[in-house]
Amino acid sequence: MTELELSGITVRFGGLTALQDVGLAVGPHQVHGVIGPNGAGKTTLFNVACGFVQPDSGHVVRRGERVERLRPRDLPGLGMARTLQGLGLFDRMTVLDNVMVGADHHARSGFLGSLLALPRAGADERALRDRALRVLDDLGVASYADRFPPSLPYPIRKRVALARALVSEPDLLLLDEPASGLSAGEMDELGDLVRALTARMSVLLVEHHMDLVMRVCDEITVLDFGKVIAHGTPDEVRNDPAVLAAYLGEDVH
Template identity: 65%
Template sequence: MGTLAQPPDTTGSSTPYEDRSPTARLEMTGISVAFGGIKALTDVSLTVEPGQVHGLIGPNGAGKTTMFNVACGLVRNTEGRITWRGEELRRLRPAQLSKLGIARTLQGVGLFPGLTVLENVMVGAHKHARAGFFSALFAIPTSDKDDARLRERAMTSLAELDADGYAARYPGSLPYPVQKRVALARALVAEPELLLLDEPASGLSEEEMRELGDLISHLSGRMSVLLVEHHMDLVMRVCDQITVLDSGKQIAAGTPAEVQNDPAVTEAYLGDAVDDTTDVSELAGIDGGTQRG
């Protein structure tokens, strides 16, 4: 991933990114989800504070992906409430996220195969477009200026992830780790206040994962991050707070150190009852492989 964690050089450029401190808070309170009478989540709560990296973890089938999908509007919670910027979000839909200042990546890259890398990232910048649909359709000059502006934003986002060299390529011709970078660039180009990351480290090498961790830490200076991840070493390194789920229920919450030393967490991951003498630090070495929750 090269200079993945390095911010773009803004000297003498008109980069759209500005230094800003995040101020918005995401609160998910008493979230329950039922599918056909089966409880996938039961009374789960978490708060992502401004500028915080909040990890959501748990063993296979814990419900973390379901909780993430509730935050994205992909799954409707049957009980509980979601509050963003101090206002409750009712009937949240994925199409609303961009206008709300929220961006997401999913477990798969979700790139459009028929668009170039640059065009894929430009899709994520649509909220910054000034020209309307008909202006673009009929190639009105305003649309040309808008297109140039969006291209600049997209290239800046790609450069931040050291992926601008792939701008003219198509996603299918790129290695999976590079596709992951492009998907992340598409989320970042929207300049979100909250970034939702679903297993961003999947398919990455150890070195690429280290650079991803550096990037996430850097991003927390201008946005909040909700991270679903099964690589415990990454989670323990970059997260300020962690919420742990098991079988759809919240079993622990706190700092990485507090969670790492919680016997309930160790039991959930290792499957055995533990006591205070158990070396729970081995949690940091757990690699969930292809686990999904």
Template identity: 75%
Template sequence: MHILCAGTKVVHVTLGDHVSEARMDEALELNGITVTYGGLTALSEVSLVVEPGTVHGVIGPNGAGKTTLFNVACGFTAPDSGTLSWEGTRLDRLRPHDLAGLGIARTLQGVGLFDRMSVLENVVVGADTRARSGFWSSLLGLPRSSREERQLREEAMAVLERLGVASYAARTPTSLPYPVRKKVALARALAARPRLLLLDEPASGLAADEMDELGELVRELTGEMAVLLVEHHMDLVMRVCDQITVLDFGRRIAHGPPAVVRDDPAVLAAYLGDTVEGV
């Protein structure tokens, strides 16, 4: 159950048997997160805070723990120890299906679109998290949902236009180039109007000009939401992020604004190997 109290900064959230009050001026906070797989420690006491209206990047070499950290934030992976809080509320037993009700949306490395639905219908599914009657009722043509269906489709088209892919609205995802599918997946997440957007390597498969466009969009989104960005394209990360957390072998080795992280000796030794252009 999620009870959002409009006009106030108090929110009651229930996940499993946990009930608490949230303060809307708080951010996403991961505190002391540890995850182990058998004898392998994927994350060791990692902490970070994503402040409202900012982009927080997570970088590190392959195997550093970036994906595991993202999966903890999404509810795919339960930490062995540590806490996850959103808007001042500790989230115990977070599951992926809880995210929409909390005002959180995500994209994944794999685009995860519904291949048998049109692009527009895929994005409507994202907007449907805010609907009363539900997208599946709309597909059945129930009278009570027809007006809402039109509104959701209009909103979905507006997001597709914002991302420059409205011309593909009637096509299915499998007929589209990979970069376009990435944009459609992002459009679906944005259609939910989240307060926090979790992006897992959104620039993969994009050309340089498309990456520049993505960077501009991510910066623009800070006027509407906070963004947690896991990415391996360093130029993009340095250009768009307000804060960066650097992981290596499951540990946080550096944290701070791009200018500080870029010149941190531990970062240079562990990952970058040289200074990175940007900012």
């Protein structure tokens, strides 16, 4: 059974067709990459998988069950988490508090319990704090737990955003251009981290850094002008004439 399947996805914005009959499947403990030239539809497809965009046709299937009208708020309950290009960290919250936000759905007493200062709420908050610290430590940024995001270098903030997604302990992680703004060495570290994550989850990766994609992905789907033009292993995609033509700006017949 696949972890995530997008089938027959078509998205239109007015007279523009951003995606046309696009499909892909993410297998268990697999990194599935989505690549393509600028304007190919990568971000739109990612937003469909996250529930930010509702497709005009097609459907999203999570572990064999169709998800009707997926919304971002539904992701934790489906065992999914995502990062975004813009990080989305709260500047006036510490790193630790930012990460704890990502795990808040684990707290059984919820927000109301916190307001009422119920005993269960205090235990939940301590458990969330411990989980967040562990994830920050795993990513090598626990020393920044009490700092505020604006005071941190961009690569550190990227790890904090990743920690916020991982703290929910997802089975499926959606990564939107995680390598943007990173140096070559930092990308190598990211690649090692993404591969290590497959021991406990699957990953859907949207990325334009080809070296990273070819290194970490088990399968790759290639988009161009909103359509799938190739799919396969890194070696198969690397040598596909349609992929080469799309990136070189040539016509393919």
